[in-house]
Amino acid sequence: MKMTFYGQFVAGEDQEAIKPLLRRNQAFGVGAVLDYSVEEDLGDGRSRTSAAEKEMGGAEKREERFRAHQGFGDHRGGVTGAHTYFYADEAKCDQHMETFLHCIDASSGSSDDGFSAIKLTALARPQFLVRFSEVLMKWRRFFHQMATEQGQAGRAVLDTKLELEKLQEALANLGIASKAESQQWFTGEKLGTSSTVDLLDWNSLFDSRTKLSKPLLIPNRKTGQLEPLLSRFSEEEELQMKRVLQRMDVLAKRAMEKGVRLMVDAEQSYFQPAISHLTVETQRRFNKSRPIIYNTYQCYLKEAYDNVTGDVELSRREGWHFGTKLVRGAYMEQERERAAQMGYEDPINPTYEKTNEMYHRCLDYVLEEIKRSRKASVMVASHNEDTVKFTLRRMMELGIHPSDKKVCFGQLLGMCDQITFPLALP
Ligand SMILES: Cc1cc2nc3c(=O)[nH]c(=O)nc-3n(C[C@H](O)[C@H](O)[C@H](O)COP(=O)(O)OP(=O)(O)OC[C@H]3O[C@@H](n4cnc5c(N)ncnc54)[C@H](O)[C@@H]3O)c2cc1C
Incomplete structure (x- = not known):
């Protein structure tokens, strides 16, 4: 043919x-x-x-x-x-x-x-996809920033585990969430079952179907100021x-x-x-x-x-x-x-x-x-x-x-x- x-x-x-x-x-x-x-x-x-x-x-x-x-x-x-x-x-x-x-x-x-x-x-x-991507990356970067503060810089992504207690303290010191508030974040089905939080636990706090409009402040590493993650x-x-x-x-x-x-x-x-x-x-x-x-x-x-x-x-x-x-x-x-x-x-x-x-x-x-x-x-x-x-x-x-x-x-x-x-x- x-x-x-x-x-x-x-x-x-x-x-x-x-x-x-x-x-x-x-x-x-x-x-x-x-x-x-x-x-x-x-x-x-x-x-x-x-x-x-x-x-x-x-x-x-x-x-x-x-x-x-x-x-x-x-x-x-x-x-x-x-x-x-x-x-x-x-x-x-x-x-x-x-x-x-x-x-x-x-x-x-x-x-x-x-x-x-x-x-x-x-x-x-x-x-919209660009903006949403930016928000997700900021959220992930914030996790790594917390990990660096806990002396875990440079670890493979799934080996990086934040100690829950220290994380809650840091969030409270930064004025992001009181201990009682952040306690709520980590009470889901899979969160809070161990005393550590990894990147997957962290990402699961961010469910586009339910939590998108929740206003959240995260610190800007360069300026040290708290900036709204989602308010825009x-x-x-x-x-x-x-x-x-x-x-x-x-x-x-x-x-x-x-x-x-x-x-x-x-x-x-x-x-x-x-x-x-x-x-x-x-x-x-x-x-x-x-x-x-x-x-x-x-x-x-x-x-x-x-x-x-x-x-x-x-x-x-x-x-x-x-x-x-x-x-x-x-x-x-x-x-x-x-x-x-x-x-x-x-x-x-x-x-x-x-x-x-x-x-x-x-x-x-x-x-x-x-x-x-x-x-x-x-x-x-x-x-x-x-x-x-x-x-x-x-x-x-x-x-x-x-x-x-x-x-x-x-x-x-x-x-x-x-x-x-x-x-x-x-
Ligand atoms: C069925 C199918 C579906 C596809 N769907 C997608 C898709 O959803 N999204 C998407 O982005 N692409 C998609 N592609 C295209 C794919 O990403 C490649 O561009 C294309 O297949 C060529 O890569 P290769 O493995 O076939 O060949 P190769 O010739 O072995 O690889 C060429 C590729 O290597 C990478 N590369 C070349 N030079 C360099 C360099 N100097 N430094 C670093 N990397 C380099 C580039 O990715 C380049 O395309 C699809 C391809 C196929 C076959």
């Missing part, structure tokens, strides 16, 4: 037209990831996004990485390796959600155990949070009904804390008996291993299935340029080799978890031959069978095709 350029890269124009190809691939053990690939018009978008980004700056003192910068007002700038969206309004987000629902339906109709991919910048106002969350932002969670719920419910796994793509690092936080909240609700929601981890990030190990540990503690797609990361040039121009630390590993090491370290951790608990699943989303070989070798060493569906390989073919084990053999 003669293969044309169009035939190579386009599976079909609509839900019906792609079915024969998907069926043929399925016969060879190749599944599909349906990824909505319509690009928005750039021209009009640039100016409007820039204006909206300027609006975020305001008088408030912002963390450099999460500050608006006119030159990067359009987060799509220079990105060729991933689909990007421009926020117009909430109605447009609803429209994107409808399209994602069609993709889920199409995935379920055309393959067993299908995948569908979504992007949160299509479902939420990017400015306006009513509109609260609503934006509610809406994005609702959209994710609608998509997750449909995916569950249709037996489709939903992958949440990773995007720029200044959106990523919020994207990951919202995804983990959805995993907590929908991955109780099997992995419906897959979170994506970008191994070019210096913090990737901490993120993967932290979330695996959270899934163990809370008893849900850890679904993950591991990628190296698609936004390197843009990330580096933005960090250099705005004067904050480059979030990307210094070399390609370091990214490779990070990828294999994260992957190894997840494969060990599959072996240990059978409650983790991974898509190895990479075209790198060494990574595919590494995965196969480690699977063999760990006794994970080659046809085990807990591990699959993902590659991009114009549309995003998931290649399961048989065809991925090197």
Whole structure:
């Protein structure tokens, strides 16, 4: 059969037209990831996004990485390796959600155990994701600040445990919360059962569904002044949070009904804390008996291993299935340029080799978890031959069978095709 350029890269124009190809691939053990690939018009978008980004700056003192910068007002700038969206309004987000629902339906109709991919910048106002990310990072940084004060600087993230007694004293001395108040913080199901608080306990104080509007003051390390962490969350932002969670719920419910796994793509690092936080909240609700929601981890990030190990540990503690797609990361040039121009630390590993090491370290951790608990699943989303070989070798060493569906390989073919084990053999 003669293969044309169009035939190579386009599976079909609509839900019906792609079915024969998907069926043929399925016969060879190749599944599909349906990824909505319509690009928005750039021209009009640039100016409007820039204006909206300027609006975020305001008088408030912002963390450099999460500050608006006119030159990067359009987060799509220079990105060729991933689909990007421009926020117009909430109605447009609803429209994107409808399209994602069609993709889920199409995935379920055309393959067993299908995948569908979504992007949160299509479902939420990017400015909101940046702001929420900043809040989450401040919250995490405050934990590390407390850890340094308790003489625990430089420990691995899950080995850092604050002594509850000392923490409560520090919070009282800083005027953040009296001992009686902070006692309330640590009385949840999982908190306060030991005399220590780790980063996961600390993060769980921050539940977007219930506690977002709670005003909280944290000290600014530079000025020593107490600053509100959340007080600038306006009513509109609260609503934006509610809406994005609702959209994710609608998509997750449909995916569950249709037996489709939903992958949440990773995007720029200044959106990523919020994207990951919202995804983990959805995993907590929908991955109780099997992995419906897959979170994506970008191994070019210096913090990737901490993120993967932290979330695996959270899934163990809370008893849900850890679904993950591991990628190296698609936004390197843009990330580096933005960090250099705005004067904050480059979030990307210094070399390609370091990214490779990070990828294999994260992957190894997840494969060990599959072996240990059978409650983790991974898509190895990479075209790198060494990574595919590494995965196969480690699977063999760990006794994970080659046809085990807990591990699959993902590659991009114009549309995003998931290649399961048989065809991925090197
Ligand atoms: C199925 C699928 C889904 C994907 N989903 C996402 C997603 O949700 N989010 C996302 O960001 N990307 C996503 N990607 C893209 C992915 O992150 C990579 O950009 C792409 O796959 C190339 O990496 P590789 O492992 O295939 O190949 P390789 O050629 O081995 O790796 C190239 C990658 O290495 C890293 N790198 C290169 N040079 C350096 C350097 N000097 N220093 C540090 N790191 C370096 C960069 O991440 C670069 O993209 C996806 C890819 C696939 C196949």
